[in-house]
Amino acid sequence: MPDGDWTPGFVKRFEERLEPKPIQKCLFLVVIFVIPVAIIALVPTLIDALVSSKNLFLFVGYSALRRVTQWLSDLFTFFYYVNQGRIADLEGAKKFATAGGFVVLASIASIGMGLLMMALCMICASPLLRFLAPYEPELVDQTAYWALIIAAAWLPGQIFLSSGSGVLLAQRQIVRLYVLVLFWVLLATVLLLLITLNNTCDQQLEEANRTIPDLDTERWVCPDARHFLNMTSVVLATTNAGLLFTLLWLMVRSSRARGYFVEHGFDVRHYWADVDLRSGFTRDHAAIAVRNLFNYTTQAAEIIT
DSSP states (O other): OOSOOOOOHHHHHHHHHHTTOHHHHHHHHHHHHHHHHHHHHHHHHHHHHHHHHHOHHHHHHHHHHHHHHHHHHHTTTHHHHHHHHHHHHHHHTTOHHHHHHHHHHHHHHHHHHHHHHHHHHHHTHHHHHHHHOSSOHHHHHHHHHHHHHHHGGGHHHHHHHHHHHHHHHHTTOHHHHHHHHHHHHHHHHHHHHHHHHTOOHHHHHHHHHHHSTTOOTTTOOOTTHHHHHHHHHHHHHHHHHHHHHHHHHHHHHHHHHTTTTTTTTTOHHHHHHOHHHHHHHHHHHHHHHHHHHHHHHHHHHHHHO
């Protein structure tokens, strides 16, 4: 591997100490990563529970937003699998210049598809909400329309996360990747918790029950619902934008340190003119992309039916 390793000295010394002890090393890594992985996995459930305690329809609108954006981003998880396998293979063969081309093309493709999905989500916000809303699609559309327009900006960062994390894991940048993702997840979580805890829809529902006879609580829309959904979308969009730029910086720095760009730099035209690289890149992604499109769209349809 080319020179340029930027691993901190204390990490190197720690790895050297554990290297002759693979079992202890594996146990240590498991213990270290159980906490951040558990946090990342449990955060959506925690936020869901708090939002649902405020008001049923508030939770329905929030769930609809997450369903739409999550479905559109899940369509591109193939970047993760393809990039991780291909970059590891190219590194093993010491084809660092080809790996650099693959990283450049994958980054452009993932960011480009993220921007395309963002535009599609904005243009088709109303039909997407009506299609994926778990309850009262018309009311959800009226309440969460602008929130989805804002939340669409979440997609470029999330789709690029699939691409960038695949590259970084292939480069064995596990700790840095998880620390980076955990930071942005925790930041988004804290902000969402503050917004949710400051929401008074539960109190407004109690007041409405006292003042409005025969109130249909399941269809009652909190006056603050639109503001709440818009603010949650702003948080998700801004934190994912931060994730995109910092993840891109980390990936470029790690790739440069490994000698990916020594020969051709970031010359996109050169990489695209390489017939073997272009055809391999297209072939590797196309097959899994079709599978993703079919599987996740089928799952979305099953949820609705």
